[in-house]
Amino acid sequence: AAGVIQSPRHLIKEKRETATLKCYPIPRHDTVYWYQQGPGQDPQFLISFYEKMQSDKGSIPDRFSAQQFSDYHSELNMSSLELGDSALYFCASSRLGGPGNTIYFGEGSWLTVV
Amino acid sequence: DAKTTQPPSMDCAEGRAANLPCNHSTISGNEYVYWYRQIHSQGPQYIIHGLKNNETNEMASLIITEDRKSSTLILPHATLRDTAVYYCIVRVGNTGNQFYFGTGTSLTVIP
Numbered sequence: 402a403a404g405v406i407q408s409p410r411h412l413i414k415e416k417r418e419t420a421t422l423k424c425y426p427i428p429r430h431d432t433v434y435w436y437q438q439g440p441g442q443d444p445q446f447l448i449s450f451y452e453k454m455q456s457d458k459g460s461i462p463d464r465f466s467a468q469q470f471s472d473y474h475s476e477l478n479m480s481s482l483e484l485g486d487s488a489l490y491f492c493a494s495s496r497l498g499g500p501g502n503t504i505y506f507g508e509g510s511w512l513t514v515v
Numbered sequence: 516d517a518k519t520t521q522p523p524s525m526d527c528a529e530g531r532a533a534n535l536p537c538n539h540s541t542i543s544g545n546e547y548v549y550w551y552r553q554i555h556s557q558g559p560q561y562i563i564h565g566l567k568n569n570e571t572n573e574m575a576s577l578i579i580t581e582d583r584k585s586s587t588l589i590l591p592h593a594t595l596r597d598t599a600v601y602y603c604i605v606r607v608g609n610t611g612n613q614f615y616f617g618t619g620t621s622l623t624v625i626p
Contacts, residue, residue: 405558434614443602443619444559449612456612491558493614504549504614506558 403427405507407492413513414482422477422510426494432456433475434504435467436491444491450475482514518542518605519617526623527597533590535620537603540584547606548579550588552599553619559602562588593624 406425414420426433432451436444437460446459450469461467464482469475479486493506520538527533539548549564563570563577565586570577576589590597600619 432612434612436616438556443600444553444616446613446615449614451612459613459615489556493559503561503564505561506551508558509556 405492405494405505407490407507407510409510410508411511411513413515415515416482416484418482418514419478419480420482420512421479422490422492422512424475424477424492424494424507426473426475426492427496427505430494430496430505431473432495432497432502432504433469433473434493434495435461435475435477436493436506438489438491438509439485440488447477479512484514487512487514518615519603521601521603521617521620523618524621524623526625527590527593529595529624529626530592533588533593533597533622533624535588535590535601535603535622536585537587538585539603539605542583542605548577548583548586549604549606549614550575550577551602551604551616552597553602554599559616562601564606593622595624595626598622598624 408423434449435447438444447461449456453469467477489509491509493504495502495504550562551559553559565577579586602619
């Protein structure tokens, strides 16, 4: 079965640069979630989208922005990168946003800021 | 805003049942309890979820207390590959699209 696809899997950027992560949800899934997991930490919810509109916002820094496109894929844009942004970024998707539906996670994108 | 409390670590003998508790005393009537696990920096893997009734699937069973303030995930016959961090998550928000991980339980299955 198709899973959530994230790209790139690994990314190295310098401080103050910009990075963009992409997420392709499972076909027919209309809700996308983004998470950040720092070294030794638990995943932190950043933001979610339902039907191309922002649904909920977590601890996403102001330097980060995200959107969901007409084909339901999503992109997380991170600007003015800091060393502390080095983390594993997960995208997840579900069909029909709402409390009873299963959320499936991708394998993550590793961002290293040097 | 995790809304759940779990023991930080547990051990379980291989082949025995692993019972992982979770406290979610502030859960609201329409909030579901989800369980995921994460094996060393891989994507979190869905295990099971429920609202008020006990649930079972091919991976595990979920027992939710009648007052819904706590639940237990049961892995009936733990294997070494079940060693992972297990997260109990209450899905919150009017949209249900705020999905917060807590600190999880690090389960080690011992040969």
